[in-house]
Amino acid sequence: MSRKQTIIRGTFILTATGFLCRFMGFFYRIFLSHTFGEEGVGLYQLIFPVYSLCFALTAAGIETAISRTVAQKVSLGKRKEAREILLLGLFFSFLLSCACALILQGNAAYIAENFLGDARCEPLLIPLSYGLPFAAIHSCISGYCYGMKETKIPAISQMIEQIARILSVYIFYMILTKKGSDATITIAVLGLVIGEMASAFYSAKSLSRNSHPFARLHFTYTDMLFRFRELIPLSLPLTANRVLINLLQSIEAISIPARLQLYNHTNSEALSIYGVLTGMALPCILFPSxxxxxxxxxxxxxxxxxxxxxxxxxxxxxxxxVAGSCFILGLGCCFIFLVFGNWIGTVLFGSSIAGKFIITLSWMCPFLYTNSALLSVINGLGKTTFTFLINSFGLVIRIAGVFFAIPLFGIQGYLWGMLVSQLAVSACAIGVLWKNLRVRNA
Structure with missing residues (x-):
């Protein structure tokens, strides 16, 4: 099978699964918004910067390094070394995630009050921490499968994760309702953890059954040292990249409610606007992605x-x-969201504010969708430092929108900042690729 056919086949499988998962997630968010309200969704979304930061530290960089290294090993016929890379990555990622979970549990109160600015996040952070080790296992195995150009296990595990999450939350909700107890947003966090557990168990079981990656694998000290020198130097800048990017994203996300209060919003109103933006409007814009x-x-x-x-x-x-196709897709989605944005927000989410956000955010679709492909190419070339610098530049623009535009123009100022950010990322990514490919072809 040619590389083009491999990309098309893998993209089709992952896209079909991704659309189905996002379709379920779309209605799941509608359920959350109607069940827990805009403020409850805002609290739920407020803990995700912490989760993303922990995941970036423990698994995200290692997953990308595994995928890239395994792809190179397989292209050279070194499948045994590819399996050794997976084993080493799993070991380090799982160890880091367990340590991070313990630290998060021990400092949940401090993080909730001083980092997130809302003590109500403490009971959400503690159960959230238990999902980290399972997310690490799932992530590393997915990275290995992507490097092998095999998408079946990651696709099905993604589906299992979403189904387990939604069903568990619904079951918890029904049980509490029948008992006459109030269902809090905590059950959504428990559902997230159960989803990670289910996907991790499926991924590990399926990989072991289908390909036996550790069968007859004699992992000597010398082998481990060689794989360590290959994987860790590549994963460290990737991890630093993801950690710093997530740290900036966390600063951005956590600062939005606080800056909205400077625009004459109460704490409750600011949290509700944040919940509508991150829990309703943005997932809708990201649906076609x-x-x-x-x-x-x-x-x-x-x-x-x-x-x-x-x-x-x-x-x-x-x-x-690929970049041309992504840009054309973005243009089509931009038109759809401009026409149906108000209807989606008002009818489906029951929020006129969500409709206004969707219309404004629709303009960044062509650049948002194209940027993911361009940055993936830069990572594939091993130019991870450029990826970090580009993402950081885009985030600095967005953070500037949070701190300077929101107090003057409200949330609309932040939405404008997001659009400018995506334009800047596109320009920088195209410039980096143009320079690198022109030098190679010279």
């Missing part, structure tokens, strides 16, 4: 494989086709 996310996942190991063979003409053709 199931396609571009799938393309990006398949594109990075493909670029790494092409780089190993120095076939830069093929790489240039693939980048042009």
């Amino acid at each position: 199931a396609i571009t996310s799938s393309v990006s996942i398949m594109l990075m190991p493909t670029v790494a494989e092409i780089q190993a063979t120095d076939n830069y003409n093929e790489m240039g053709n693939i980048i042009k086709k």
